[in-house]
Amino acid sequence: MQAAPLGPPRGLLPGAWIIAHREIRDQLRDWRILVPIIALTLFFPGLMNFTARQAMDFVAEYDAPIIAERLGPFLLMVIGFFPISISLVIALESFAGERERLSLEPLLATPLSDSQLYLGKMIASLLPPLGAAYLGIGVYLFGLWRSIGWTAPAPLLAQILILTTAQAVVMVSGAVVISSQTTSVRAANLLASFIIVPVSQLIIGESLIMFWGRYTVLWFIVVALLLVAAVLTRVGLHLFNRQELLAREIDVLDLRWLARTLWRAFRDGARTPREGYAGVIRRTLPALKPTAALMALALTAAVIVGVRLAPEYPLPLDGELLESMPQTLVAQFEHFGLMSVGGWWWILRTNLSAVALATVLGMFSFGVAAVILLMAPVAIVGYLAGSLALAGQNAPLYILGLVVPHGTLEVPAALLAGAAVLRLGLAGVSLPRGTSLGEAWLTSLAEWARVFVGLVVPLLFAAALLEVFVTPRVAVLLLGG
Amino acid sequence: MDASIQTRDLTKRFGDFTAVAGVDLRVASGEVLVLLGPNGAGKTTTTRMLASILPPTSGEARVAGFDVVTQASEVRRRIGLLTEHHGLYTRMRAGEYLAFFGAMYGLASAEANRRGQELLEQIGMPDVSRRRLGEFSKGMRQKLALVRALLHDPPVLLLDEPTSAMDPASARLVRDAILQLRSSRRTLVVTTHNLAEAEELGDRLAIIRQGALAAQGSVQELKREHVGPPIMELRAAAPLDGVVRMLPAEVRLLTSGPDWVRYETDAPSQANPRVLAAMAGAGVQVVTLAEVGRSLEDVYLKVVGVPAPREEG
Numbered sequence: 001m002q003a004a005p006l007g008p009p010r011g012l013l014p015g016a017w018i019i020a021h022r023e024i025r026d027q028l029r030d031w032r033i034l035v036p037i038i039a040l041t042l043f044f045p046g047l048m049n050f051t052a053r054q055a056m057d058f059v060a061e062y063d064a065p066i067i068a069e070r071l072g073p074f075l076l077m078v079i080g081f082f083p084i085s086i087s088l089v090i091a092l093e094s095f096a097g098e099r100e101r102l103s104l105e106p107l108l109a110t111p112l113s114d115s116q117l118y119l120g121k122m123i124a125s126l127l128p129p130l131g132a133a134y135l136g137i138g139v140y141l142f143g144l145w146r147s148i149g150w151t152a153p154a155p156l157l158a159q160i161l162i163l164t165t166a167q168a169v170v171m172v173s174g175a176v177v178i179s180s181q182t183t184s185v186r187a188a189n190l191l192a193s194f195i196i197v198p199v200s201q202l203i204i205g206e207s208l209i210m211f212w213g214r215y216t217v218l219w220f221i222v223v224a225l226l227l228v229a230a231v232l233t234r235v236g237l238h239l240f241n242r243q244e245l246l247a248r249e250i251d252v253l254d255l256r257w258l259a260r261t262l263w264r265a266f267r268d269g270a271r272t273p274r275e276g277y278a279g280v281i282r283r284t285l286p287a288l289k290p291t292a293a294l295m296a297l298a299l300t301a302a303v304i305v306g307v308r309l310a311p312e313y314p315l316p317l318d319g320e321l322l323e324s325m326p327q328t329l330v331a332q333f334e335h336f337g338l339m340s341v342g343g344w345w346w347i348l349r350t351n352l353s354a355v356a357l358a359t360v361l362g363m364f365s366f367g368v369a370a371v372i373l374l375m376a377p378v379a380i381v382g383y384l385a386g387s388l389a390l391a392g393q394n395a396p397l398y399i400l401g402l403v404v405p406h407g408t409l410e411v412p413a414a415l416l417a418g419a420a421v422l423r424l425g426l427a428g429v430s431l432p433r434g435t436s437l438g439e440a441w442l443t444s445l446a447e448w449a450r451v452f453v454g455l456v457v458p459l460l461f462a463a464a465l466l467e468v469f470v471t472p473r474v475a476v477l478l479l480g481g
Numbered sequence: 482m483d484a485s486i487q488t489r490d491l492t493k494r495f496g497d498f499t500a501v502a503g504v505d506l507r508v509a510s511g512e513v514l515v516l517l518g519p520n521g522a523g524k525t526t527t528t529r530m531l532a533s534i535l536p537p538t539s540g541e542a543r544v545a546g547f548d549v550v551t552q553a554s555e556v557r558r559r560i561g562l563l564t565e566h567h568g569l570y571t572r573m574r575a576g577e578y579l580a581f582f583g584a585m586y587g588l589a590s591a592e593a594n595r596r597g598q599e600l601l602e603q604i605g606m607p608d609v610s611r612r613r614l615g616e617f618s619k620g621m622r623q624k625l626a627l628v629r630a631l632l633h634d635p636p637v638l639l640l641d642e643p644t645s646a647m648d649p650a651s652a653r654l655v656r657d658a659i660l661q662l663r664s665s666r667r668t669l670v671v672t673t674h675n676l677a678e679a680e681e682l683g684d685r686l687a688i689i690r691q692g693a694l695a696a697q698g699s700v701q702e703l704k705r706e707h708v709g710p711p712i713m714e715l716r717a718a719a720p721l722d723g724v725v726r727m728l729p730a731e732v733r734l735l736t737s738g739p740d741w742v743r744y745e746t747d748a749p750s751q752a753n754p755r756v757l758a759a760m761a762g763a764g765v766q767v768v769t770l771a772e773v774g775r776s777l778e779d780v781y782l783k784v785v786g787v788p789a790p791r792e793e794g
Contacts, residue, residue, distance in 0.1 A: 009587065018584045022570070029572050103568035106629065108534045110585040111557045242534045 019120025049143035080164035083132035091125035095179030096188035166225035173232035180239035265446030280454040292419035302375035306382020317391040348464040367425025401478035406467035413459035485668035490540035502692040515683030523692040561630030576610035586633035620651025718766035
């Protein structure tokens with residue numbers, strides 16, 4: 001037998017670079033990638049330069065220098081973003097395209113590790129668009145400096161460069177996750193809306209923040225993006241392995257398998273509803289402990305944030321309003337439909353809708369949006385408590401009378417719902433070996449459904465009853481009326 | 482002979498579907514094993530497991546002395562895989578492509594070029610290294626993919642349907658190239674549907690049906706086992722007129738005509754000379770003595786039957 005134990009270069013990066021080098025060279029031979037990159041690097045910054053100058057001249061005529069002041073940094077961000085949007089296309093092509101063209105298997109048969117292959121493709125998807133973005137930013141800044149003498153402050157420039165890089169990493173790592181779930185570029189492009197929609201929302205948000213002038217907030221976005229990128233990269237690394245890549249051969253939606261898997265996970269081995277309920281208490285509830293702890297921290301933080309916002313945005317709580325409250329309390333309750341079955345139904349429906357909305361948002365945001373949404377009412381309570389305290393009122397008494405009676409059930413319901421959604425949102429982050437993303441997600445969805453049906457709905461049902469029929473009476477008792 | 486490839490109870494499941502079910506294989510160094518079987522029988526999955534790119538669900542496999550699961554990287558360094566679809570990058574030049582794969586096996590660029598050129602010459606494509614792969618015909622692409630698999634001089638070659646969907650001339654070129662590889666002490670596992678190709682290339686054949694190994698052995702062994710011992714036909718220049726009674730005892734008379742006779746024997750190399758001697762003794766002039774053709778197809782159809790359709794493969 002021949003002795004031919006040659007191997008790839010040692011180390012993650014040298015091995016990855018072999019893949020990256022080939023792909024980058026291939027991209028630079030593809031006019032469909034080359035032309036947009038050149039256009040976005042050279043012509044687009046020139047156009048933006050012209051636009052910025054015109055806009056600045058225009059707003060100067062109307063004595064609105066603040067708009068001109070904000071426009072420069074905003075266009076800087078836009079110029080950075082446009083070229084990196086190509087990274088998504090390149091990544092989909094690199095991962096899903098390679099599989100579709102059946103050129104992946106020869107690569108998988110080489111001694112390169114899964115991580116080297118993954119990293120190589122990530123580098124290849126990131127380097128050309130990021131290079132174009134940095135170059136575009138350079139061209140734009142040079143143009144502005146030459147024409148109007150404007151230079152970007154170093155912190156702003158660093159912020160935009162890091163933000164651009166973080167956005168590119170998020171898009172590429174997201175594209176890998178998407179590509180791993182498909183066998184064709186077409187299907188991957190369709191699924192890419194799961195990246196495009198949130199990223200476009202993010203860009204709108206960033207634009208508002210930049211025109212608002214709160215550049216510090218952008219650092220929070222950078223941190224959040226880096227966290228998301230880390231999570232997506234971890235998921236991508238898990239999914240980009242030889243087993244996963246070769247096992248998936250069809251994109252057909254198997255509704256029967258889907259329903260069977262979901263139902264099996266929902267039943268969790270139970271034969272009767274009673275056994276199912278026992279399973280929720282004995283198995284599902286303990287499994288929620290880590291995310292429930294996170295939720296408890298988030299809700300506590302929401303109260304603190306609410307209290308701290310009170311002096312910043314003071315409520316017009318004049319003495320007359322508060323003094324007349326005891327007299328008008330019953331009338332106020334009746335006005336809001338409390339102390340009636342209709343009121344109970346309205347509250348229950350609103351709370352259930354909020355949990356459903358939080359679940360949907362949580363599915364697409366690793367649970368983060370759900371947590372934020374569920375924090376909002378708690379933060380409002382904190383804000384009201386802070387405002388009452390500032391107005392010299394006995395805030396704890398108000399909270400005890402108006403919130404605590406139904407809050408004893410509503411807060412645990414929010415906490416459990418949030419914990420379950422957080423687990424659902426994070427389902428793909430830590431996949432058990434041999435479990436596909438779809439399977440893990442369906443199992444978590446079934447777990448969420450068990451918590452929702454078995455605990456959240458009954459708690460909200462009872463909380464709404466308390467809110468409508470008990471809280472007003474306690475409030476009247478404590479606050480007078 | 483030491484085993485270059487050995488599997489024990491090799492099994493692969495995808496969810497509820499069993500693609501490969503308890504396959505036991507042993508391929509000696511320098512031997513050519515041909516895996517035969519209908520579409521979806523589990524041949525490609527078996528090859529992928531041997532190539533350490535798909536871990537088995539259960540059972541074990543050792544290739545070139547290494548375990549395909551725990552020493553996957555070692556296995557991949559010692560195998561050359563020709564996939565069913567060549568999977569070339571059509572914008573690359575042949576030389577660049579080979580240098581790219583050479584780098585992944587740790588070959589320096591100059592060494593990869595030298596070795597690539599040497600193999601290209603061996604395979605009858607000496608002047609293609611500057612040409613883009615998009616310009617290659619299907620046969621040329623498959624031959625280049627074969628060069629890719631050989632670039633790091635692997636002791637084990639896994640060839641998954643090397644001539645599928647090729648025109649006869651291209652298939653012949655690729656088959657000749659594979660035949661050249663047989664001469665060296667390199668272990669080959671070839672997957673094919675083509676029975677003539679299997680017979681031509683294989684020292685031994687393994688027939689896989691519905692994921693399980695249904696039969697294995699040399700062509701002669703398989704024929705003997707599945708369609709009985711060899712049948713010989715003797716034709717004489719004149720009517721035999723009762724001479725058939727003089728046939729030696731170790732042959733079994735099957736049927737006869739005026740000037741011909743068919744018999745079955747377990748050991749043709751011993752029985753046939755005695756038959757000829759008996760004929761000569763009786764003054765019979767023998768025109769031909771030949772084995773009655775029983776094709777590998779007969780064996781294959783007997784073993785595989787008409788398989789029930791499977792959901793996946």
